Amino acid sequence: VALTAISPTDLRRAAEAISEELTADRRHIHMHPELGFEEVETSKYIAKRLGEIGVTHRTGVAKTGVVATIGGTAGAGKTVLLRADMDALPIVEQVESAYKSLNPGVMHACGHDAHTAVLLGAAKVLQERRHEFAGTVKLVFQPSEERPPGGAIRMIEEGVMDGPKVDAAFGLHVTPQLEAGQLGYKAGPANAASDRFQITIHGKGGHAARPNACVDAVVIASQVVVALQTLVSRETSPTQPAVVTVGAIHAGDANNVIPGEATILGTVRTYDPDLRQQMKERLTEMSKGIAAAMRARAEVEYTFGYPSLVNDAAMTELARAAGAEVVGAQNVVEVEATLGGEDMAYFLQRAPGCFFRLGTGNRARGITYGNHHPKFDVEEAALPVGVAAMVNTALCFLASGS
Numbered sequence: 001v002a003l004t005a006i007s008p009t010d011l012r013r014a015a016e017a018i019s020e021e022l023t024a025d026r027r028h029i030h031m032h033p034e035l036g037f038e039e040v041e042t043s044k045y046i047a048k049r050l051g052e053i054g055v056t057h058r059t060g061v062a063k064t065g066v067v068a069t070i071g072g073t074a075g076a077g078k079t080v081l082l083r084a085d086m087d088a089l090p091i092v093e094q095v096e097s098a099y100k101s102l103n104p105g106v107m108h109a110c111g112h113d114a115h116t117a118v119l120l121g122a123a124k125v126l127q128e129r130r131h132e133f134a135g136t137v138k139l140v141f142q143p144s145e146e147r148p149p150g151g152a153i154r155m156i157e158e159g160v161m162d163g164p165k166v167d168a169a170f171g172l173h174v175t176p177q178l179e180a181g182q183l184g185y186k187a188g189p190a191n192a193a194s195d196r197f198q199i200t201i202h203g204k205g206g207h208a209a210r211p212n213a214c215v216d217a218v219v220i221a222s223q224v225v226v227a228l229q230t231l232v233s234r235e236t237s238p239t240q241p242a243v244v245t246v247g248a249i250h251a252g253d254a255n256n257v258i259p260g261e262a263t264i265l266g267t268v269r270t271y272d273p274d275l276r277q278q279m280k281e282r283l284t285e286m287s288k289g290i291a292a293a294m295r296a297r298a299e300v301e302y303t304f305g306y307p308s309l310v311n312d313a314a315m316t317e318l319a320r321a322a323g324a325e326v327v328g329a330q331n332v333v334e335v336e337a338t339l340g341g342e343d344m345a346y347f348l349q350r351a352p353g354c355f356f357r358l359g360t361g362n363r364a365r366g367i368t369y370g371n372h373h374p375k376f377d378v379e380e381a382a383l384p385v386g387v388a389a390m391v392n393t394a395l396c397f398l399a400s401g402s
């Protein structure tokens with residue numbers, strides 16, 4: 001039994017019928033990647049395409065964001081938000097293709113080009129079928145997902161959740177870990193809170209042969225790095241996921257000089273809000289305490305990034321059922337949570353919803369490189385699958401009683 005008046009088979013067919021358009025949109029955006037809040041040309045392209053499709057839209061939301069609204073003409077009803085992010089990464093592309101980045105050093109290595117193309121496709125299908133549903137679909141093209149504080153919170157501050165008020169929010173992320181044709185779901189926490197820290201050790205520099213006259217920032221920084229490992233192994237419940245990673249240490253220039261200063265850069269990932277707070281406090285105490293015990297001083301800068309992304313249980317069930325109608329139950333996969341950050345979390349803090357995964361891998365064609373890899377690519381046959389899944393999910397929500 002179909003969940004809505006529109007048959008999922010029809011939707012899949014409608015999405016497949018615009019495959020060429022989807023590929024053309026994705027390739028255009030892929031060739032012209034732009035970094036967060038600099039998506040000027042991307043934004044113009046989205047507005048142009050929405051104009052061609054005949055969808056009412058607003059530009060300049062959160063600087064480069066675009067918001068389109070499609071009202072179903074079958075009656076009044078609820079409002080559902082569909083979100084795509086649109087920014088690229090500072091990566092030199094290593095994929096040789098006809099659609100390689102024309103903006104050197106910038107690359108759509110996270111698949112946000114595909115997200116944007118999918119949402120444009122969803123706009124087209126929904127606009128053509130607006131007489132078949134009641135309620136409103138808000139299509140949100142969001143800038144700057146990759147760089148905290150990110151575009152989502154700014155769009156929310158500019159009122160994207162209101163007028164009409166959003167009742168549920170859905171979005172997808174491409175992943176080569178699933179093959180094209182598959183969809184992945186995870187109820188509950190699915191992405192981690194992602195926070196950053198910088199620890200500066202202030203010691204006293206001097207001659208390498210007179211350590212007693214110095215306070216060695218390298219040795220102290222080393223103690224701090226090792227001690228930080230116990231935040232997870234000895235201070236966090238084994239049932240709670242958490243990561244502390246030191247990604248950079250900077251100190252010194254020569255073999256015979258003791259540096260007086262060292263800098264440690266890293267990130268902390270957690271799901272639990274209390275644990276998140278505890279990590280900040282304990283990392284700070286530990287760094288300062290160790291430095292003080294070794295006659296130095298530690299300065300700690302701790303910056304909260306995106307909160308953890310939590311998929312609502314009921315909305316995940318709805319999205320999963322809608323997805324299964326499109327790809328068949330055998331192609332719906334239960335995915336694991338990741339400790340990567342994602343600012344879709346802000347939308348899902350304000351409305352129940354689900355952020356799911358669209359398989360874009362193709363092992364036979366060698367499309368296996370992970371997100372953010374310079375050889376990352378997307379199997380474009382997955383684009384219509386994404387469109388059908390997004391549209392069916394939105395329509396199922398609008399048709400649901402909740």
Ligand SMILES: [Zn+2]
Binds near residue numbers: 110146371372
């Ligand atoms: Zn990314």
Ligand SMILES: [Zn+2]
Binds near residue numbers: 110111112145173
């Ligand atoms: Zn991403």
